[in-house]
Every structure is written in C-alpha cells, then in structure tokens.
Amino acid sequence: MKPTIKDVARKANVSVATVSRVLNNQPGYSVETEKKVLEAIDELGYHPNALARGLVGKRTKTLGVLIPRISNMVSSQIMNGIEDAAHKNDHSVIICNTDNDGQKTMVYLDVLREKRVDGIIVVSEMLTEEYANKLVELKVPVILISTIDETGQFPHIKVNDEQAAYQATEYLISKGHKNIAMISGTPEDMVAGKPRLDGYKKALRENGLPVKEENIVFGDFWFDSGKECMERLLNNNQGITAIFVASDEMAAGALSTAYKSGIRVPEDISIIGFDNTQLAEMTIPPLTTVSQPFYQMGYKGLKLLLKAIKGKEVNSAILPHVIVERETVKKV
Amino acid sequence: MKPTIKDVARKANVSVATVSRVLNNQPGYSVETEKKVLEAIDELGYHPNALARGLVGKRTKTLGVLIPRISNMVSSQIMNGIEDAAHKNDHSVIICNTDNDGQKTMVYLDVLREKRVDGIIVVSEMLTEEYANKLVELKVPVILISTIDETGQFPHIKVNDEQAAYQATEYLISKGHKNIAMISGTPEDMVAGKPRLDGYKKALRENGLPVKEENIVFGDFWFDSGKECMERLLNNNQGITAIFVASDEMAAGALSTAYKSGIRVPEDISIIGFDNTQLAEMTIPPLTTVSQPFYQMGYKGLKLLLKAIKGKEVNSAILPHVIVERETVKKV
DNA sequence: ATGAAAGCGCTAACAG
DNA sequence: CTGTTAGCGCTTTCAT
Numbered sequence: 001m002k003p004t005i006k007d008v009a010r011k012a013n014v015s016v017a018t019v020s021r022v023l024n025n026q027p028g029y030s031v032e033t034e035k036k037v038l039e040a041i042d043e044l045g046y047h048p049n050a051l052a053r054g055l056v057g058k059r060t061k062t063l064g065v066l067i068p069r070i071s072n073m074v075s076s077q078i079m080n081g082i083e084d085a086a087h088k089n090d091h092s093v094i095i096c097n098t099d100n101d102g103q104k105t106m107v108y109l110d111v112l113r114e115k116r117v118d119g120i121i122v123v124s125e126m127l128t129e130e131y132a133n134k135l136v137e138l139k140v141p142v143i144l145i146s147t148i149d150e151t152g153q154f155p156h157i158k159v160n161d162e163q164a165a166y167q168a169t170e171y172l173i174s175k176g177h178k179n180i181a182m183i184s185g186t187p188e189d190m191v192a193g194k195p196r197l198d199g200y201k202k203a204l205r206e207n208g209l210p211v212k213e214e215n216i217v218f219g220d221f222w223f224d225s226g227k228e229c230m231e232r233l234l235n236n237n238q239g240i241t242a243i244f245v246a247s248d249e250m251a252a253g254a255l256s257t258a259y260k261s262g263i264r265v266p267e268d269i270s271i272i273g274f275d276n277t278q279l280a281e282m283t284i285p286p287l288t289t290v291s292q293p294f295y296q297m298g299y300k301g302l303k304l305l306l307k308a309i310k311g312k313e314v315n316s317a318i319l320p321h322v323i324v325e326r327e328t329v330k331k332v
Numbered sequence: 333m334k335p336t337i338k339d340v341a342r343k344a345n346v347s348v349a350t351v352s353r354v355l356n357n358q359p360g361y362s363v364e365t366e367k368k369v370l371e372a373i374d375e376l377g378y379h380p381n382a383l384a385r386g387l388v389g390k391r392t393k394t395l396g397v398l399i400p401r402i403s404n405m406v407s408s409q410i411m412n413g414i415e416d417a418a419h420k421n422d423h424s425v426i427i428c429n430t431d432n433d434g435q436k437t438m439v440y441l442d443v444l445r446e447k448r449v450d451g452i453i454v455v456s457e458m459l460t461e462e463y464a465n466k467l468v469e470l471k472v473p474v475i476l477i478s479t480i481d482e483t484g485q486f487p488h489i490k491v492n493d494e495q496a497a498y499q500a501t502e503y504l505i506s507k508g509h510k511n512i513a514m515i516s517g518t519p520e521d522m523v524a525g526k527p528r529l530d531g532y533k534k535a536l537r538e539n540g541l542p543v544k545e546e547n548i549v550f551g552d553f554w555f556d557s558g559k560e561c562m563e564r565l566l567n568n569n570q571g572i573t574a575i576f577v578a579s580d581e582m583a584a585g586a587l588s589t590a591y592k593s594g595i596r597v598p599e600d601i602s603i604i605g606f607d608n609t610q611l612a613e614m615t616i617p618p619l620t621t622v623s624q625p626f627y628q629m630g631y632k633g634l635k636l637l638l639k640a641i642k643g644k645e646v647n648s649a650i651l652p653h654v655i656v657e658r659e660t661v662k663k664v
Numbered sequence: 665a666t667g668a669a670a671g672c673g674c675t676a677a678c679a680g
Numbered sequence: 681c682t683g684t685t686a687g688c689g690c691t692t693t694c695a696t
Binding site for chain 2: 045047048049050051052054055060062069070071072073075076077079080083084087092093094095096097104107108110111113114115116137223249252253255256259278279281282283284285286295
C-alpha cells in the first residue's frame, strides 16, 4: 500500500503532528527533526493524499473551468493561459466542456460542487439566470472570461468589443474606404455580437458615413457562415470596398468565397477580421485583424480567481486589444 | 454550512448508513425509507462530498490528461473526445499542459498522484524512460493516445502512420504523379516523423519510382516551417508535380509559399496533407488530406482507460484513417 | 431492513 | 519543540 503520514511518523520516530508540521512547513520543530522526517519521507516515497487534505482543510487547490467547446481556437488559447497560471500557482483545473448545453452545464456544476473546487471560471458562456443562480449557490468565487452577466454579480475579464469594432472600422476609414460592409455575428450575442455591430455603426456615423442595412449581413461566427455571408454581400453588391468581419473564422470564409468569385483581396476588396487566432497568419493573404489577448485573458482570469479565493476583492478588467496589420487591407 | 450525510440522516430519522445505502443504491432499505431519505436530501439541498468518498472508497472518478499544448488543433480535438467520453461516463478530467517540458511533466505526475486520479491518458508525448518509470510508479492504468512507448508497457491508440503515408503517396501516384516530393516532420519523431517518411519511401519504391533525397525536406510540423520547406523545394526544383506533406499546418504553409511564388495549386503542383484538422477546409483551395479520427481517438482512449480501471485487460488499438479528397490534388 | 462504530489520511487545537 | 486527540464526511463491516 501507499505509505501514509503514519508510516512516515513511525519511521522517523516522531508523531504525525510533527510530520504534518514539516509537510506544511509550519513552525514548531528542530532542524534535526526536520531532517529525520524528510529522510523518512524520501525513503518511503511518501506523497500526501490531497483528498484527505481537502477533507479536513477547506482548500482543494482544484479549480473548475466551464468552456463551450475546447476544440476551438479561441477557447483553447484562453484555456492555455488558464492552465499555465494554474500550474504556476500550484493548482489543477478540471475542464468542463459544456457544448453550450444548459443541461450539461447544470450537471457539471454539481460535479464541481461535489469535488469541492475552490473556484470556477466561466469562459464565453452566455449566463442564463438559472445558470447564474446555481453559480451563486455553489458559494465559491467565480470569474467570467470573455462573457458577462447582466446582473453584474461576477467579475469579468474581456476586451472592449464595441471600442475594438469601432477602431477596426475607423482603421478601414483611415485607409480611405467609404463604403464599408460588415459581416456580423449573431446580434443576440451580448459580447461578440451586438457590441461589435454597434461599434461598427458608431464609427460610420461619427465619420459622416451612412449606415446601410443592406451592407450588414449576419453569420454565426464560423467559417461556413463566413463563406455564405460573403456570397450574400457580393450578390447585392453596392460597390463596397471593405468589410469588417466579426471573427477570423468568418473572415477566412469570406476570403474563400472572394477567391472563388475571382475577387482579389485586398486589391478589389479589403477585409479586417476580429480575434487574431492562429488562423489569421495562415490565410492567403495573411489577415489584418483585431487582436484579442486570449492567453492573457485566461492567465489573468485565473490570477483574479486565486485572489478572490484568498478573500480579496477583485474587479472586472478590460484588457487592451490591438489591430494587427497584415495583408488584407489596402489603401484606396 | 453545507449539509452533510449526518444532517440528512437526522432529518430523515434514519442512520447515516442507510442514507449512504440509498445514495449508492445498494440493497437494504424499504421504499418508504428511500422516500424519506430522498425527501430529506432534496429539502436540505444535500450534495455528497467527493473528497470524503474518495478518501474511504478507492475511486475518485477523476482522470488526468497529459497533453503537450492544448491550444493546438490536433490536441484540442483529441481532448474534446476525451472530455466527452469522460463526462458521459461520470468522470472528470484534470488537464495537464506539459509544454513538452520534462520537468513540468514530472511535477504534474506528482500532482496527479496526490489527487489520487484513477487513471491517466498521455497524448502525443514522447515517452522518455524517466517518464515511463514514473508512470509505472503511480500504479494506475495508463493509455497512450497518438504516441507509443518503446517498452510497450502501456496500450496505445493511434492510426497506422506508415500505412497512411503509404496510401497518401499512392494516391498521388494513382493520379499520375511520378515526381513526388515530401515535406516531412522531424524524423526523430517516432509517430508522426519517421513512420510517415518510411511510408512515403516505401510507396515510391514499390511503384518503381526513385526516392530522391533532394525531394525530401524536413520541417517541424508547424505552419512557418511549411512555408520554408516549400521555398527550399521550389528553389532546387527538380520538376516535382506533387508533394506529400506530413501535417496540415505545414501544408497550409506550403500553400502560402506557392501562392506567393505564383505557383498554382493544384494546376502547377498537387498537395496532400495529413491530419484533416479544421484548417484543411479553410485553406485556399481546400486541402486534400489524410484524415485522422482525433475525436474518436480521444473518445475511445478514454473508454479504454475506464475499462482498464475496472480491471479488465485492454489492448492497443489502431484506428482507421481515410483520405479526404478536396481540391489540392489534380490528375496529371 | 437498519444502526453502531471503525476507520480512510490528514490537520489543528490542546497539552505538556 | 513535540505528542495526543478530535474530527473532516463518507463507506463498510458487523450486529441486531
């Protein structure tokens, strides 16, 4: 069997309390004792049982992450940041792939409760009321990444989507474009949908450009819908010279359609994306896009969670975005 | 405080033993009792403590996954399959991003030991001897996905890389290509490197085609190296008409370079990739490639792990690959 | 069918 | 500086 703290105590000729003390380096033992204990630990190949620790203490050093779908460039980058920060701070994370399925999410929340995680990070999930209530019930700190809740009970960490969209559009305007279309995501999405659309419209308006509804098409953020949206835009072409696309994946789709239609980017039409996932450097030509600091969002989100677990107050944070210029936008 | 089994027992006027029985639906209680208990549980909002359970029982229903880097299309898809299978079978997974760093890996193994996971899945990691030894030390079942260990102590699950490469090359040959180059990964990689290179050579040989060393260039599987490799190939062009590329990312890089160089794919040169990640449908033109069933690999790997945990014997499994024809290969 | 009681491995008073 | 002891919440004999 695996050696326990008792075995160590016996071997080192001390009490379990003493072993526990050196294990948690709390004061109360001589150097000699420490040496004896350490030796015993080493010889026995002893490893503390985290379950027992968690049972008596209050911390498990385990965190839960609820994420819609890990096989997704955005999610996985955020996850990467979360994981790195967790590991550096001596915590583990249980990953919960919710598939945006409310049912599954609720089940997961119970699991996390039973496993007594110290805190929870919610990534990109729309927070329904039921969801939020249950989260509160769990009575552990919660941090939201790249999402928000209307009630404002949980701190979130994201970029300023509206402002980013505004700047992306202004960037196009600064390049001389006047007839700028947008491939938007679902406007019901209060993070990546509506705000980006609003930012786009605002930029046009404030620059004295007309907002034409026929220049705005809606996709679902993914590649295929990007292709489709581009087709629609091309069909009722109103002489647009540039497009602001609400995600890199849709932008890649738009690029594909443009290519198939014999439209050259950026010669005939300029495109700016949103996200700056790995995909952005792989498209032909490489995609100019608004970069979101996904890794940092995850990393910082986890740090905040840890802070909250320690009982400190934490506030929401807006991280800076930046436009990465590549080759899909040209001056007109 | 959170209600415990004692609270439930008290409220239902039974002993904790009885509550435990209905909780684990073991025999030994009347329908009435069950009802009382269930009601108490409901009213109290009781949730069992998994730590306590794990401490006394031997199972934690928690698994560990060691993966080089989750923000990677291949890894994340495998992870997706793992997670799905785990959740469906009432288990959680702790994700361990090793960054291919031996040090980090060793630390993680200790964490998994301390948290008493029931089993471990290793994804895409080169298994050093030290690594393997520690894995054995943990004394929990281990399954390897998309990797192998020379000692053959652990069951693995992957595709037949050599055969897949062989078929990819033969596919090109069947399309009339005779001068076929290869962009290989690192030949030290015993899964995605050497076997694929061997398969390529074998196909050429068995079809009476010469294996020319100048037609083989080596990258590191990633996009940038794909671009570079393509440049090298184009520079000392020996009239090649097709290329077998050992990963989709490198293939995408090759496509970029081709485009920049004014080489049309597939008109001037045909390309077949390997992996069939999401990227393959997003390239211009869409990439013909060898599809690996990543999701299934993860899903099945986890099922095997569960089987092993139950004490049953499990064997390695080779999953089928298939060539997905898209638009980067043409008949010559 | 049900209860009492002995731990699982550890931490944290409380005594010396 | 060190040991004793009482749990943490649960499962599991062993009785009844």
